[in-house]
Amino acid sequence: MLFFRICIVVISLLLVYVIWQVWELLQFNQTVYEIQSDKLCRTHTWIVLSDLHLWQYGRKNTRLISAIRDAAPDLILVPGDFVVTKKHKKFHVAQHLFDELVKIAPVYVSNGNHESRCEQAADSPYQMNYLKLKQHMIESGVHFLNNNSENVFISADEIAIWGLEIPLENYKKGCYQPIPEGFLVDELGVVDEDKFNILLAHNPRYIPQYFEWGASLTLCGHYHGGLVCIPKIGSVISPQFEWFPKYSFGRFHADEQTAIVSRGLGTHTFHIRIFNRSELVIIKTKH
Numbered sequence: 001m002l003f004f005r006i007c008i009v010v011i012s013l014l015l016v017y018v019i020w021q022v023w024e025l026l027q028f029n030q031t032v033y034e035i036q037s038d039k040l041c042r043t044h045t046w047i048v049l050s051d052l053h054l055w056q057y058g059r060k061n062t063r064l065i066s067a068i069r070d071a072a073p074d075l076i077l078v079p080g081d082f083v084v085t086k087k088h089k090k091f092h093v094a095q096h097l098f099d100e101l102v103k104i105a106p107v108y109v110s111n112g113n114h115e116s117r118c119e120q121a122a123d124s125p126y127q128m129n130y131l132k133l134k135q136h137m138i139e140s141g142v143h144f145l146n147n148n149s150e151n152v153f154i155s156a157d158e159i160a161i162w163g164l165e166i167p168l169e170n171y172k173k174g175c176y177q178p179i180p181e182g183f184l185v186d187e188l189g190v191v192d193e194d195k196f197n198i199l200l201a202h203n204p205r206y207i208p209q210y211f212e213w214g215a216s217l218t219l220c221g222h223y224h225g226g227l228v229c230i231p232k233i234g235s236v237i238s239p240q241f242e243w244f245p246k247y248s249f250g251r252f253h254a255d256e257q258t259a260i261v262s263r264g265l266g267t268h269t270f271h272i273r274i275f276n277r278s279e280l281v282i283i284k285t286k287h
Contacts, residue, residue: 024273033281036286037285045284046073047280051080051264053114065104068104071282074154075152075159076105076106080113089129102140106143162215204247204259207259216258219260220262223261226249227270227272229275249276260281263277
């Protein structure tokens with residue numbers, strides 16, 4: 001009888017956990033950050049979409065698109081991993097989403113490890129389907145920034161947006177692989193310090209190097225908030241198996257520079273989020 005009762009309790013707890021996780025994976029928070037800079041003369045609203053991974057909130061992402069539209073952003077910034085490499089048969093999910101996003105505001109995208117892997121997987125079905133998706137997005141008006149930059153004028157402000165693509169070896173699990181010395185300057189060049197410089201850099205492990213390079217605002221993702229968080233302690237483990245990663249989510253500073261790491265909007269492989277709900281990041285600037 002005792003064994004039977006224990007089994008009932010365990011099964012009930014597992015059922016509650018499964019229901020809770022399914023519910024959590026269907027929700028997202030809106031996290032608002034305020035930043036201030038003398039290099040900006042006007043107030044702006046920017047949306048950050050990281051680690052979408054073909055996720056959908058409502059049929060054809062209606063809830064996500066509605067939340068973005070309601071925020072009335074000047075820019076939509078995507079620091080990587082809007083696809084899952086091998087789920088090439090679902091790339092239409094990303095295509096529809098970006099078709100809607102370009103109607104709301106200019107969209108700037110840089111590669112995460114999944115996009116880089118797609119592009120470098122020669123003669124694979126997901127490479128071919130990804131390149132078709134990318135071409136469609138470009139024709140729709142999406143700006144791809146992989147180790148290059150564009151200047152955008154919003155009201156009286158000129159903003160430089162940079163996209164960093166790092167080698168895939170820097171995503172290797174279980175070890176720390178430093179970025180080659182001078183990589184950012186070699187690939188991106190030198191920042192114009194008179195402008196407000198936004199850097200889309202998927203992997204937050206290298207935030208100190210991004211600060212050293214000189215970005216005014218760095219936007220990252222990749223860690224998915226650590227998947228599992230302990231209240232008042234933080235993330236447990238990164239996708240690269242780094243225990244209690246420092247840069248798993250939130251805002252970080254170095255002098256007048258800021259880095260914001262999103263918890264991301266989707267998951268892949270390990271579909272869990274424990275005390276770590278997905279988030280839509282909204283940045284509001286003030287002069």
